Amino acid sequence: MYGTCDVSLLDVKNLWVKFPSRHGVFDAVRGVSFTLGRERLGIVGESGSGKSMTGRAILRLIRPPGIVEADHINLEGVDLLQKSEKDMRAVRGERISMVMQDPKFSLNPVMTIGDQIIEAYRLHSSASKAEAYTKSLEMLEAVSIRGPERVMRAYPHEMSGGMGQRIMIAMMLIPNPEILIADEPTSALDVSVQRQVLDIMDKLVRERGMGLIFISHDLNLVADFCDRVLIMYAGRIVEVCDADKLHDAQHPYTRGLLNSLPRLDAPRDRLEVLKRDPAWSDAESVSGRI
Amino acid sequence: MTMLDVNGMNVWFGKNRDRVDAVKGASFQVGTGESFGLVGESGSGKSTILRAITGLAPDWSGIITVDGTPIGKKRPRGFFKTVQMVFQDPYASLHPRHSVDQVLGETLHLHGFDDIDGRVAKLLDDVGLGQKFRFRYPHQLSGGQRQRVAIARALAPEPTLLLLDEPTSALDVSVQAEILNLLADLRADRGLTYLMVSHDLSVVGHMCDRLAVMRNGEIVEILDVDALRASNAAHPYSQQLLQASL
Structure with a gap:
């Protein structure tokens, strides 16, 4: 333990x-x-x-x-x-954060992944957009996603299940719960x-x-x-x-x-x-x- | 006797720039009465290999032979009497507005059977459901019961090769455990041949006699279950899979 x-x-x-x-x-x-x-x-x-x-x-x-x-x-x-x-x-x-079972149903299909992570981050802190962007990139790297810049521009349907789940975890962890x-x-x-x-x-x-x-x-x-x-x-x-x-x-x-x-x-x-x-x-x- | 012979199978989706080669040069044989895992x-x-065999993936090349008959682009009706498939998700593979009776009855009707009433009753008994489930709709069934209905539907035309x-x-x-026991019993009773896809090595180890390990559309190794149990996989990728599932 x-x-x-x-x-x-x-x-x-x-x-x-x-x-x-x-x-x-x-x-x-x-x-x-x-x-x-x-x-x-x-x-x-x-x-x-x-x-x-x-x-x-x-x-x-x-x-x-x-x-x-x-x-x-x-x-x-x-x-x-x-x-x-x-x-x-x-x-x-x-x-307290929660990661749900299926990333397909927990990410917004019509928003880019970057926008979603930035939105989640700025809800909980007064960071500027630029700060939120760099922080989001860092978090995506922390959950071992390759090419985070590309992923930030992508939509959820372009991601595999494993990547979607890691993106969810990244999003949940930015506010440091x-x-x-x-x-x-x-x-x-x-x-x-x-x-x-x-x-x-x-x-x-x-x-x-x-x-x-x-x-x-x-x-x-x-x-x-x-x-x-x-x-x-x-x-x-x-x-x-x-x-x-x-x-x-x-x-x-x-x-x-x-x-x-x-x-x-x-x-x-x-x-x-x-x-x-x-x-x-x-x-x-x-x-x-x- | 070879029930299924797949030789140099390629399957692709899309064309030109968007072409994805999903299966590249896969070859394997499944003997009659054998249970083979992927x-x-x-x-x-x-x-994708299963889908190409049943005709659900239209773009493929290579030679597929089922029970001695090579398969062309258009599959004759007799093919579907020999080969049937059970899908992964029992929630998605049954029509939500058809009762169990309709699902099984329609399949039997399409295959030209008579005494549909008696056959539906027998099929339900065979998969351990019983008559009280006959007029239920999928939403009134649990996941395991739905999968039993899907298995009953696959068994309806009395196939010899079942793709799982x-x-x-x-x-x-x-x-x-219940479903795997049911599948094992059905194979013993009817002398079925199984081609089973799973990502769970212990399930394949339990159900199959031989298996093929696939990676990036290629078969990297074909080994029998005893070798699998003894961790005697030759290819490093199979080793890695074994490690991850122990």
Whole structure:
């Protein structure tokens, strides 16, 4: 683990996300608690387990009729839920940033990449256009994009998935946030590009002391990359463990997920299929607080 | 017996200045009943090979032989009874306003089968869905269920060669296990031949007997799975891929 973990940047207690529907209220996240220090915290689970909703709820990005309830979501001691929408805007991007899953849908298709990065930067600082331009070039270089001048003039459709994702990361990191929430940042990328993107984020955690919430469905990746892992099932945390001990995880759900992966070193005729136990979704959420 | 023989295949898009050579001189053979994998990063041309075989990429040269018959520019109806394809994204490959029954029924009708009603019911049973899914629309199905419908549709004309384009990469690992098991069972039951594209070496290692590693439109190496497991790849790029996926 990097730096000091006892200083918690973010403290989430008893978070619920609810969506009223025709068939009663649907609970997407049910009583989740965890803290984030200057570390890499992984959240894994299947689609529909509420991992993305947890990330969005922290930034209060869930729109009505969705409801977010929590005892508190403290960012360095200040409750985000008590803030006005105006104050919240100063938090988003500047103190907590989020990289979304698909760069195709998060970049504006009719603006050049340069204009978008410059706009994002100038929203949060009083820099001149020229300053913002040089800073943007620097950031693009920092996420190892070759020929940043050309990329600044290009439109998002001219970029590959991997480049788009790196551009998103560059844009999110210019205001130097304390926390980065990365929602499946590499699932659309190849293994080789994936490594590069992870290395960039890793460097930022180490050098800037940033806190990283890494949301993913890829168990091996999380075991490899993160410090601590929360495993979510049906809106609850079923298990919390250190990432390097993920392969010794105890909960039958985690075991089931691990066993359902094909492995090169251990060939099998049939893969194990996860047998779901209704008790898993009824059990109380495990706390991820330190 | 060779089910599929691809010899010196080139595929390109665009022309003159904008021409992109997506596949350059690819050659490989897939035996009857064999499962053959194509791996490589995105843009390496692995999916393009499948699309060229089915006729979805019109500009290609070289020789493709399926079950002893060379393929021309125009594919006869019999070709589509022999070769079928399952696509990557089950969310995009089913018509949103056609029910499962319509999707399968239309395919059977186009291939001139009788007893469509009985065949649809059998297909659904074969892919483990059952009759209660018959009149559902794609939005009422989960990702794994949709992929099962897509597999049922591909099986409808009773093909012998199935082209699988990343059949599980849009699915959760737990669902991926179910689909891979289903594909393995179907191959055993029906004696199918698979040509499977994936970027995930462990999936290819699980499903295939032999595989080709692709890079920048070229096949850099063909090796069997035992060599893959023993990390006995000869080409440095295959080594690199192996390293990244362990």
